[in-house]
Amino acid sequence: MISGIPVSEGIAFGKVLLIKQKDIMIKRKKILKEEIHLEIEKFKKSINYTIKQTKSIKKHAKKNLGEEKSNIFEGHIMILEDEEFSKDIIDLINDKYTAETAVKKIIEKQINEMKNIKSLYLRSRIADIKDIGKRLISNILKVNIKNLKKINKKVILISKDFTPSETSQIDVSNVLGFATELGGKTSHTSIIAKSIGIPAIVGVKNITKKVNNEDYIIIDSINNEIHINPKKNIITSKKKIKEKFLKEIKNLKMFKKLKAITLDGKIIKIGANINQISDINIAKKNGAQSIGLYRTEFLYIDKNTLPTEEEQFLTYKSMAKEMKNKEVIIRTLDIGGDKNCKYLNLPKEDNPFLGYRAIRIYMEKKTIFNTQLRAILRASKYGKLKIMFPMIISLKEIHFLKKELNNAKKELKKEKIQFNKNIKIGIMIETPAAALISNDLAKEVDFFSIGSNDLTQYTLAVDRGNQLVSDLYDPMHPAVIKLIKMVVKASHSHGKWTGICGELASNPNAIKFLLKIGIDELSVNSPDIPNIKKIIRNSYFQRKE
Structure with a gap:
């Protein structure tokens, strides 16, 4: 075994x-000066064919997997159609490298840059870069895939x-x-x-x-x-487990349409964490009552330039209309740390998680922040949008954020553009500092959302992406629990609500504890929603103030 x-x-x-799978062998790395033109033509033909091939794969994926998963290949197409990507390869060919060697070098360069990223989600995109490189090199060399x-x-x-x-x-x-x-x-x-x-x-x-x-x-x-x-006894045993598993999956389906209501009648709001608009369909299918976290940074990461106000507005508007009158919490740009954009030219840092990220960037790049706020406000006319700010550690930051929001409102009002004047604002509680001053912060905002992943690693001084210390990462550590209790109590004392959008929200072993301390909302990955509802419907809500 x-x-x-x-x-x-x-x-x-x-x-x-x-x-x-055999490794693709590149037999010749260099060419003669008179061969450069031919190699460039070979590359151009191959990249056009690869784009056509990838579009066909996307079409097949859309038919068999749905639009959400087919969008993975939209990212592949974007890279292949990127003029900078082709220019970098052609520049190497002009330096007398074969087309396949030039592609290999550019792909390896991109992979090496991504290896230092701590985000598991973003690091996982290395496989996509490898996929693109393998397909393109195979087509240049006319190797069957x-x-x-x-x-x-x-x-x-x-x-x-x-x-x-x-x-x-x-x-x-x-x-x-x-x-x-x-x-x-x-x-x-x-x-x-x-x-x-x-x-x-x-x-x-x-x-x-x-x-x-x-x-x-x-x-x-x-x-x-x-x-x-x-042996036969193992086969028999596993068949029984499979039978039980399939029965449980069938039973879970009924929970998608049910409310998350405890045995003693307390309704807990269940939201979905999403990265893109196409995730909404799967969230709704799994019974999400709201979007508890929309990570807007993926609007920025998958582009070569900053998204315009109009692009963002159309995205937020579509989300608002798609969710009808259900809540959508839009987290403003949380770039930096393990999520970077080349075009922002952010400085390289030894410890990016404690460095220049999220709100700390807004304070210097106010135009970027203003553009996003204007887009969200404009879209707020079409649904129940709320704004959430990440990485808060002080009241000074809240005052800055509210001032910038009011400035954006004044601009739109002057331009006679309609928006929800009473849009609700909240903050992420993901630093011990924010948890410790949560009583003061609760006076300034409408809600809290606890980012348990970051709160845990900042509280315990443990990088959960570091295998040497990852066993020390424990979101149920007494210190983390104490901070979570403090935050919930602070919000309730001021008539506000608190949700959790980190991994702790989908941990079956933590849900009864979260109910007991009075958590109001759980926002999780969509496939986890039916099981979370099942657990809640078989639990009691016993708030302890």
Whole structure:
């Protein structure tokens, strides 16, 4: 029995199809001066073909996985169509590098830049960059790319890794599950595996050396177990677990449409955390009553220039209309730290999490902040939008934010543009400083949302992305709990409400505690909503002031 990182729940039984991927060999790195023109033409033809190919993959993904997951490939297309990307490659070809070598160098440069990012979400995009590079180099060299659509028998796939484009083409009628040596929970390959609903475990050390074609294996991603040629008693036991699992999944569906109401009648608002407008559909399907956190930084990260006021306005307006009269909490730009934009030219820092990020950037780049505030205010006419500010540590910052918001309101009023004059504002409580002065902060804002991930790592001085100390990261640590209690009590004493939008909100072991201290809202990843509702409906709400 071996294990890895379970990314898509379920149990699969079947024979192995081992996918061995050969490394693409680049035989010639340099060219003669008279060959430069030919190499540039070869590159241009290949990139145009790769764009066409990727658009076809996106169309297939949209049909089979839905629009949300197909947008992964919109990011691929954006990179391939980026003039700067092509210019950098052509510049290297002009320096007498072959087209394939030039692509490899630019892709490797981008990957090395991303390796230092601490955000798991953003670091997972390395797989996308590799996917783009592999496809483009293969087309330049006219190397056939493995097509997982052509598998015509029921198998469990085992490979060193799958690219997002390969995973999106898996035929679920024949692929029962898969396991890979590489990958992580937040990689797009893992996200796609969850979308197509097949059991998958990634990060399984040396699995391609431990199995052979036609081996019979069990992938149990519920218990993080892979059994190779198991005995009959294990097969029987796992079939019973699968039967129970499928029954639980069926039962959970009924909770999507139900309210999150405790046994003693307290209704808890359940929101969804989203990164983009296409996430709203899956949030609604899973029973979200609101959008508890919209991370606007992804409007900025996936672009080569700052998004305009009009672009942002149209996005926020669409979200407001899509959610009708349900609450949408828009968190203003939380850039910096582990999330960077090249075009902002932010300084490189030794400790970015304690450095120049979020509100600290607004204070110097007021135009960027003003543009976002104007866009949100304009969109507030179309629905129940609220504004939330991140990374707060002082009253001085709140006064600055409110002043800037009032300035934006005055501008729109002068321009005779309609907006919700009474739009509610809240702040993220993600620093110990904010928690300790929460009684003062509660007088200034309408609500709090606890970012338990950052609050935990700042309180415990533990970088949760650092494997050497990640075992010390504990959101239920007494110090963190004490701060959370303090925040909830402070908000209630001033007639305000507090929610949680970090991972603690979806931790089944923490929910009863959160109910007990009087938490008002839980905002989680959409797939977690039915189970959260089930737990709440089987719990009591016992507020202790």
